[in-house]
Amino acid sequence: xxxxxxxxxxxxxxxxxxxxxxxxxxxxxxxxxxxxxxxxxxxxxxxxxxxxxxxxxxxxxxxxxxxxxxxxxxxxxxxxxxxxxxxxxxxxxxxxxxxxxxxxxxxxxxxxxxxxxxxxxxxxxxxxxxxxxxxxxxxxxxxxxxxxxxxxxxxxxxxxxxxxxxxxxxxxxxxxxxxxxxxxxxxxxxxxxxxxxxxxxxxxxxxxxxxxxxxxxxxxxxxxxxxxxxxxxxxxxxxxxxxxxxxxxxxxxxxxxxxxxxxxxxxxxxxxxxxxxxxxxxxxxxxx
Numbered sequence: 001x002x003x004x005x006x007x008x009x010x011x012x013x014x015x016x017x018x019x020x021x022x023x024x025x026x027x028x029x030x031x032x033x034x035x036x037x038x039x040x041x042x043x044x045x046x047x048x049x050x051x052x053x054x055x056x057x058x059x060x061x062x063x064x065x066x067x068x069x070x071x072x073x074x075x076x077x078x079x080x081x082x083x084x085x086x087x088x089x090x091x092x093x094x095x096x097x098x099x100x101x102x103x104x105x106x107x108x109x110x111x112x113x114x115x116x117x118x119x120x121x122x123x124x125x126x127x128x129x130x131x132x133x134x135x136x137x138x139x140x141x142x143x144x145x146x147x148x149x150x151x152x153x154x155x156x157x158x159x160x161x162x163x164x165x166x167x168x169x170x171x172x173x174x175x176x177x178x179x180x181x182x183x184x185x186x187x188x189x190x191x192x193x194x195x196x197x198x199x200x201x202x203x204x205x206x207x208x209x210x211x212x213x214x215x216x217x218x219x220x221x222x223x224x225x226x227x228x229x230x231x232x233x234x235x236x237x238x239x240x241x242x243x244x245x246x247x248x249x250x251x252x253x254x255x256x257x258x259x260x261x262x263x264x265x266x267x268x269x270x271x272x273x274x275x276x277x278x279x280x281x282x283x284x285x286x287x288x
Contacts, residue, residue: 003158004252005123008039008048008079010245011165011203012223014088015065016056026241026272028056028225029065031263035224035243036073038263042247045079047120051127051203051221052086052165055093063097085114085131086165086204087138101127108147115144117151123250124156124196128164130182136287138166138204139183145191152195158251159198167202167220169211174228175235175280177205179288189214199248199256206239208246208260219258221246226272235277242268 014028050070055062066083074081083101085094094114100107102125105116113129126148130138140148152160168185170177181204182188192200193214200216206223207230222244229238243263250256262268275283 003122005046005250006044007248008042008045008245009201009221009248010224011051011221012053012206012225013066014053014056014225015062016059026226031225031243032069034265035245035263036069045077048074048079048081049163049201051084051163051201053088054083056088058090058093060093060096063093067097082125082127084127084164085129087131087136089131113144115147122157124160126151126160126162130164130166136180137183140188145187149191155196159196161199162197163201165202165204167205168213169218173230176237179284185213192216198250217256222260235280236275237280238274239272241265241270241272
């Protein structure tokens with residue numbers, strides 16, 4: 001029987017953010033503390049994966065807070081933590097505090113992208129760096145994809161998990177998802193097609209989303225700092241309070257399985273910010 005792997009998957013902590021675009025107060029560190037408190041009863045977790053937008057301002061202080069809060073929580077579970085960069089992150093500050101993003105792994109590209117590979121209980125865990133400095137969208141690029149192809153050339157004992165920030169899938173109902181996701185999903189699909197990759201774990205969209213890329217499951221975990229509400233009118237965007245994470249189970253006869261875990265926030269669903277059509281178009285024009 002294939003050994004199961006249980007991953008606690010959380011993203012978009014945005015440490016350093018205090019106010020939303022409309023000036024409504026949201027403290028990112030408090031949201032993370034609330035979520036971790038709710039997750040304290042989780043058991044048999046093999047790894048904690050945090051794919052990007054750890055810091056909102058890219059500061060060393062923010063990464064230190066992430067390491068203290070998530071690292072301390074993970075130690076209580078006796079589970080290693082794996083971090084990646086997102087569009088809000090800054091590579092040099094990330095590196096000063098979190099190194100490669102893995103507990104022990106050496107970077108695939110020293111001094112540049114934060115790509116690394118580790119093994120946890122027979123499962124291979126690869127993190128990639130989709131950060132494009134100064135942009136909201138993401139890209140992996142030819143160098144990382146060539147490295148990933150080389151890594152996948154030798155199958156892992158039980159399979160491979162790949163984590164990065166920008167999803168290679170999107171919902172057409174979201175105007176921002178269409179332009180702010182991963183810009184080279186077709187190239188990634190060519191690399192993972194027919195490989196032992198069992199799941200792609202991403203964040204960035206601040207909502208839960210499932211799809212397939214080259215027949216490989218893609219899971220987008222909701223945000224910790226806030227959640228995007230897709231019940232708004234077309235062309236608009238609303239973020240609401242509500243820190244969330246995911247539990248991912250791999251292996252066994254029914255895996256992969258995905259479950260969303262929501263913090264019991266007494267202010268859950270309160271609006272953090274809301275963009276009308278004009279402001280949404282401005283954001284897309286400025287960053288898309």
